[in-house]
Amino acid sequence: MKAKESESKTYLGIPLYRPKVAFFEFSSCEGCQLQIINNENTLLDFLSLVEVVNFREAMTEKSDDYEIAFVEGSITRNDEAERLKKIRKNAKILVALGSCACFGGVNQLKNRFNNIEWVKKQVYGKHPIDTAPVRALEEVVNVDLRIYGCPIKKEEVEKIVLHVVLGKSIDIPKYPVCMECKANENICLFDLGEPCLGPITRAGCDSWCPNNNAGCWGCRGPAEDANVGYMKKIMKEKGFSEKTILERLDCFGGFAQFPELKKKGKH
Amino acid sequence: MIFRIFEKKELKNLFEILAAHNKVVGPVEIGKDKQCNPIYAFTEVSDFNSIKLDYTTTKLPAKRYFLPFHEDLSTFRIKDNNWQKTIDYNADRPLIFFGLHPCDINALNKLDKVLLHSVFPMPYYVAKRKNMFIIGIDCVPQPFCFCRSMGSDTALHGFDMFITNLGTRYFVEILTDTAYNFLKNIKTEEPKEKDHILYMKSAAERNKKFTAKVDTTDLAKILDMEFQSDVWKQWGDKCLACGTCANVCPTCYCYGVEETVDINLKSARKTKMLHSCNLIDFAEVAGGHNFRPERHSRLKYRYYHKHRGFVEAFEESLCVGCGRCGESCLAGIKVPEVIASVRGGKKR
Numbered sequence A: 001m002k003a004k005e006s007e008s009k010t011y012l013g014i015p016l017y018r019p020k021v022a023f024f025e026f027s028s029c030e031g032c033q034l035q036i037i038n039n040e041n042t043l044l045d046f047l048s049l050v051e052v053v054n055f056r057e058a059m060t061e062k063s064d065d066y067e068i069a070f071v072e073g074s075i076t077r078n079d080e081a082e083r084l085k086k087i088r089k090n091a092k093i094l095v096a097l098g099s100c101a102c103f104g105g106v107n108q109l110k111n112r113f114n115n116i117e118w119v120k121k122q123v124y125g126k127h128p129i130d131t132a133p134v135r136a137l138e139e140v141v142n143v144d145l146r147i148y149g150c151p152i153k154k155e156e157v158e159k160i161v162l163h164v165v166l167g168k169s170i171d172i173p174k175y176p177v178c179m180e181c182k183a184n185e186n187i188c189l190f191d192l193g194e195p196c197l198g199p200i201t202r203a204g205c206d207s208w209c210p211n212n213n214a215g216c217w218g219c220r221g222p223a224e225d226a227n228v229g230y231m232k233k234i235m236k237e238k239g240f241s242e243k244t245i246l247e248r249l250d251c252f253g254g255f256a257q258f259p260e261l262k263k264k265g266k267h
Numbered sequence B: 001m002i003f004r005i006f007e008k009k010e011l012k013n014l015f016e017i018l019a020a021h022n023k024v025v026g027p028v029e030i031g032k033d034k035q036c037n038p039i040y041a042f043t044e045v046s047d048f049n050s051i052k053l054d055y056t057t058t059k060l061p062a063k064r065y066f067l068p069f070h071e072d073l074s075t076f077r078i079k080d081n082n083w084q085k086t087i088d089y090n091a092d093r094p095l096i097f098f099g100l101h102p103c104d105i106n107a108l109n110k111l112d113k114v115l116l117h118s119v120f121p122m123p124y125y126v127a128k129r130k131n132m133f134i135i136g137i138d139c140v141p142q143p144f145c146f147c148r149s150m151g152s153d154t155a156l157h158g159f160d161m162f163i164t165n166l167g168t169r170y171f172v173e174i175l176t177d178t179a180y181n182f183l184k185n186i187k188t189e190e191p192k193e194k195d196h197i198l199y200m201k202s203a204a205e206r207n208k209k210f211t212a213k214v215d216t217t218d219l220a221k222i223l224d225m226e227f228q229s230d231v232w233k234q235w236g237d238k239c240l241a242c243g244t245c246a247n248v249c250p251t252c253y254c255y256g257v258e259e260t261v262d263i264n265l266k267s268a269r270k271t272k273m274l275h276s277c278n279l280i281d282f283a284e285v286a287g288g289h290n291f292r293p294e295r296h297s298r299l300k301y302r303y304y305h306k307h308r309g310f311v312e313a314f315e316e317s318l319c320v321g322c323g324r325c326g327e328s329c330l331a332g333i334k335v336p337e338v339i340a341s342v343r344g345g346k347k348r
């Protein structure tokens, strides 16, 4: 998978700097990394822009000499935190890849429970393991760039990497999913009686779920000016239960900072 | 203006003639909502029977056919240190609109003022606008329609022909020679005095059906006076800043432009994307400063553009009263209510 320096690309005659990148994963399903290697049509182009020195899902060699670290997953154990700090030291740019890395992802659901021992017993029974409350990467180290999504949208990663290489600014949408959903001319799920977090969730997925007739679960976290309070009220008025609403808002951890979600479960 | 009248079954013949060589866009049913009401949309049609001429309204206007949500303004082929630019107005063939309501025709007329008759016309719009044939059709006012308040309940120009349902026959107004020539292919008659009376009766019946209203008296002035009103904050607290109101609006034309390079570095493009003044990204400028970081100020400016700024520039508002924005807004923010609250008609 390593390409030689001579294969460095040029853009309008100007040679492009080819950064060394590494991929790492913590507690996650590794689905985000899979997304990247899944894109067969553009994978070779993508790989010719960067020099991958570390990618467990696709190669066996390893190196600590990298400039950009893409880190997937959340931090659930103390040894993970130590490993992340080391990565931070090595990398010039640390990218949180996917919702687990950005805000804990599905893993953080267990944080809803006040008693971690109870959680351990429920999940692992007689075979307890070392597990602490889930933390997003930024709760442990500084994060330079966030790529949202569960999973991430490969086109977005490619665009971000390309912009890093070309020195172009990286603009990810601040507006919510509805914007993309309308452009895709979907029937609004609320018209069909289904819940959707599209109005408060950051766009960038090209309204992936509504395109497939499923309401948004907020995997990309809040849009920049998300009106979570009023959205909750709207959903209630439309007949959705508190449970349905909280289940969605809670699912990926992106909305954890909103006062509407501070309430915790009974354990 | 020339008037004719023809039997309803002749409309199908007209459709066949038009559809034989052209792309036809018409209102069709795309599903049912949870109350089992049909949901309509404008799409390309090849079968006359799939067109629902008695449609209430469509969720989205026909805007994407003349202002697409995304449109490449130019594309670039890159080779070594050179590039070749291609500009395409994306109007490769004429489009026939089969059944636009007066509000949507008036929306086009308003867009024309900015995008066609202005000092700097937008060629991408002009190319499409000049390449369309429009058949207007009368409608039954819905509870959310306030087009009459906005002077958009009838269309005086901006179409080729306009048909009105008179029971067993259609009464047709002909505005262009293209329409006149097409109509030569079907059986039409000169309307008689009794047909005129039928037409006027049907128009009067329709007028009675308008329920939603907006008081536009002195509105531009009142908006100026009430710039600091608390009501803006109250509506802003509800707004989700989702941009849906602009996306479903037949007259919103704001856009952003993005330049992207394809990952193979062999091509690039400049793409226009429709935007909305309610979005937080809208008023952000280079360097990160945002002129309207608060939802209520953005929502307010949407109303100021529609009902004040545009009125000052063109002596008419940039709203045709189609009611789409209010119907699609999950927060229930509707133009008649917002305007009434600014006028003090609603208890605050």
Ligand code: SF4
Pocket: A177, A178, A179, A181, A182, A186, A187, A188, A189, A190, A196, A197, A198, A199, A207, A210, A215, A216
């Ligand atoms: S389906 Fe969801 S994302 Fe789409 S318009 Fe409706 S609320 Fe917005």
Ligand code: SF4
Pocket: A149, A150, A177, A201, A202, A205, A206, A207, A208, A209, A210, A215, A216, A217, A218, A219, A220, A221
């Ligand atoms: S629609 Fe919502 S849940 Fe689905 S991919 Fe997009 S942000 Fe995630």
Ligand code: SF4
Pocket: B238, B239, B240, B241, B242, B243, B244, B245, B246, B278, B299, B325, B328, B329, B330, B331, B332, B333
């Ligand atoms: S007014 Fe309604 S549709 Fe418009 S941005 Fe606000 S919530 Fe969305």
Ligand code: SF4
Pocket: B245, B248, B249, B250, B251, B252, B306, B318, B319, B320, B321, B322, B323, B324, B325, B326, B335
């Ligand atoms: S502002 Fe609303 S009512 Fe007015 S034209 Fe636009 S969508 Fe229709």
Ligand code: SF4
Pocket: B246, B251, B252, B253, B254, B275, B276, B277, B278, B301, B302, B303, B305, B306
């Ligand atoms: S400023 Fe707002 S209201 Fe005016 S055209 Fe643009 S999006 Fe529509």
